[in-house]
Amino acid sequence: MNEKETLVRFGISMPQFLIEQFDALIVNQGYDNRSEAVRDLVRRALLAPSNIVPEQLAAGTIVMVYDHHVSDLPVVLTELQHDYHQEINSTLHTHLNYHQCLEVIVVRGVVRRLRELHQRIQVLKGVSYAELSVTHIDGQEPSSHQHNPQHS
Structure with a gap:
């Protein structure tokens, strides 16, 4: 991440069972925290070919x-x-x-x-x-x- 970028905080609500599964997933993938994992999920979603201008x-x-x-x-x-x-x-x-x-x-x-x-x-x-x-x-x-x- 670029030093000049401003980080914006926001909250996410999800069922307990889902956050437990997510936490287990990110530990297995080596993430230090949820924020890094969520940023990667967002980047991946934005790169979906159907989301890109032709x-x-x-x-x-x-x-x-x-x-x-x-x-x-x-x-x-x-x-x-x-x-x-x-x-x-x-x-x-x-x-x-x-x-x-x-x-x-x-x-x-x-x-x-x-x-x-x-x-x-x-x-x-x-x-x-x-x-x-x-x-x-x-x-x-x-x-x-x-x-x-x-x-x-």
């Missing part, structure tokens, strides 16, 4: 699992990746077993294009899993956040 620049990954024996699927995936070469920085491909491959595509670009690539992958026959995860939004460093005093 024209925003972002970076992240598309993870997929697919059956490479499905007719022409490896060729289709390669062609698709060539269609989005400007958004793709790197790929990692590994064989899970005789039929299934896991591929991680590191992407950076306009969120609309990243979503489009993800959607085109997930609907292909033979793709059993595909997920877009945004891990960075350009221009969203802590110094550029604007706080609304009505939310304190």
Whole structure:
């Protein structure tokens, strides 16, 4: 956290059983306090692809699992990746077993294009899993956040 940032205190009410589960979770994850854990939860929620403006620049990954024996699927995936070469920085491909491959595509670009690539992958026959995860939004460093005093 930036030294110049102003921390705002606010209260959260929740059932006893939920706070006990949350406290156990944050201890297991190594947090020093609830505030750090809540800040990370908020950051994660704000990075959900559905919460990001389509024209925003972002970076992240598309993870997929697919059956490479499905007719022409490896060729289709390669062609698709060539269609989005400007958004793709790197790929990692590994064989899970005789039929299934896991591929991680590191992407950076306009969120609309990243979503489009993800959607085109997930609907292909033979793709059993595909997920877009945004891990960075350009221009969203802590110094550029604007706080609304009505939310304190």
